[in-house]
Amino acid sequence: MDGSSQSNRCGERCNAQKPVEFAGRPDLYSSGLMTENFQDIGCATYSARWKLHRKLSHSAIRTFATGKNLESIVHEVTERIGKRIDEQHGKPIDPKQVVCLGIYNILGALCFELKYDFDDPKLTWFIRQTRELNEALGLGLLADFIPILRFIPTQGVTKIKKIKDEFQGFIYAELKRHRESFDSDNIRDIFDSLLLAQKEAIDEGSDLVDSLTDTHLTETINDLFGAGTDTTITTLHWTLAIMAEYPDIQKKAAMEIDEVVGHERPSTLGDRGRLPYTEATMMEVLRFSSIAPLGVPHATTCDVMLGSVTIRLT
Structure with a gap:
C-alpha cells in the first residue's frame, strides 16, 4: 500500500478509535540493536x-501460561522458594533475589521447558545479565537522537551489543535443541508452539514463511521471556514493599486465604472468585505501583488527528 492510500484510509477513521494509527514504533537505534533490526x-x-x-504469542500464552499447566509450574517453584526461606532459620533475607530465582524458573519452564536449581550458575547469569542490560538501556543512548554517534563504539553501545550477543547465543542453542527433539504431536512449551507454526507454514508452502524465519522466532521468544520476567519481578517487589508498609492489609489478606484455601493445599486460579479481599488488594498493588512508567515508545503509522491536533507522519 502506498503512502497516500494508507493516509486516506487512516483519515477515514480520524474521528473514531485509532488502534492502528498509533500502533507504530519509532526507529530507535537501541531498539534495533536489541531486536536484530526490529524483528520482534x-x-x-x-x-x-x-x-x-x-x-501466535497470544495463542501460546493461552495454552501454556494459563490453567493447570501454569499452576503446576508455579506450585513447584513456590514450594522451592519456601524451602529456601526456611533454610535461613529466621535470619534476614533479601526477597528480591528469591523472587528473581522463582520467576526465572517459571518463565524458563513456560518458554523452554527448563528447570534450574536456585544455585545454578546459568540462572544467576541470567539475572545478572538482565540487570546490566536494563541499566544500560535505562540510561539511554545518545545514538538514538544523534545519528552520527551510531558509528562510534561508545561504552553504552558496546555493552548492549555484548549482552545481546550472549543472550542470542543461549536462544539459538535452545532453538537447535528444540528443533532436534521437536515432535508435532507433543508440543512442550512456547518455543515448540512457534516451531510448529513455522513447520506448518513451510509444509503448506504458505506466504507466511518469510515472516516465520528463525530470526523472527528467536526474537519473539526473547520478547515473551524478557517482558514476562521483568514485569512480574517488579510487580512482586512492589507487592512485598506495600505489604510491609501496610501490615494490617497483609494480615486481612492472609486471613482470607487461610479461611478459603487453608494449609492443606496450594491456592489455585479456581479460588480467585472466593478471595475478593485478596483480589482487590492485588488490583490496588497494580494501581499503586509503577511497573513501566513510560511503556514502549509509540509512533503514528500515518497522518492522524488527535483531538484538534494533526500529527503528521514524517
Missing part, C-alpha cells in the same frame, strides 16, 4: 508480520 513484537511497527506473531 515489542519494538516492531504495525504490519502483517507483527499481527501474525502477536496472534
Whole structure:
C-alpha cells in the first residue's frame, strides 16, 4: 500500500478509535540493536508480520501460561522458594533475589521447558545479565537522537551489543535443541508452539514463511521471556514493599486465604472468585505501583488527528 492510500484510509477513521494509527514504533537505534533490526513484537511497527506473531504469542500464552499447566509450574517453584526461606532459620533475607530465582524458573519452564536449581550458575547469569542490560538501556543512548554517534563504539553501545550477543547465543542453542527433539504431536512449551507454526507454514508452502524465519522466532521468544520476567519481578517487589508498609492489609489478606484455601493445599486460579479481599488488594498493588512508567515508545503509522491536533507522519 502506498503512502497516500494508507493516509486516506487512516483519515477515514480520524474521528473514531485509532488502534492502528498509533500502533507504530519509532526507529530507535537501541531498539534495533536489541531486536536484530526490529524483528520482534515489542519494538516492531504495525504490519502483517507483527499481527501474525502477536496472534501466535497470544495463542501460546493461552495454552501454556494459563490453567493447570501454569499452576503446576508455579506450585513447584513456590514450594522451592519456601524451602529456601526456611533454610535461613529466621535470619534476614533479601526477597528480591528469591523472587528473581522463582520467576526465572517459571518463565524458563513456560518458554523452554527448563528447570534450574536456585544455585545454578546459568540462572544467576541470567539475572545478572538482565540487570546490566536494563541499566544500560535505562540510561539511554545518545545514538538514538544523534545519528552520527551510531558509528562510534561508545561504552553504552558496546555493552548492549555484548549482552545481546550472549543472550542470542543461549536462544539459538535452545532453538537447535528444540528443533532436534521437536515432535508435532507433543508440543512442550512456547518455543515448540512457534516451531510448529513455522513447520506448518513451510509444509503448506504458505506466504507466511518469510515472516516465520528463525530470526523472527528467536526474537519473539526473547520478547515473551524478557517482558514476562521483568514485569512480574517488579510487580512482586512492589507487592512485598506495600505489604510491609501496610501490615494490617497483609494480615486481612492472609486471613482470607487461610479461611478459603487453608494449609492443606496450594491456592489455585479456581479460588480467585472466593478471595475478593485478596483480589482487590492485588488490583490496588497494580494501581499503586509503577511497573513501566513510560511503556514502549509509540509512533503514528500515518497522518492522524488527535483531538484538534494533526500529527503528521514524517
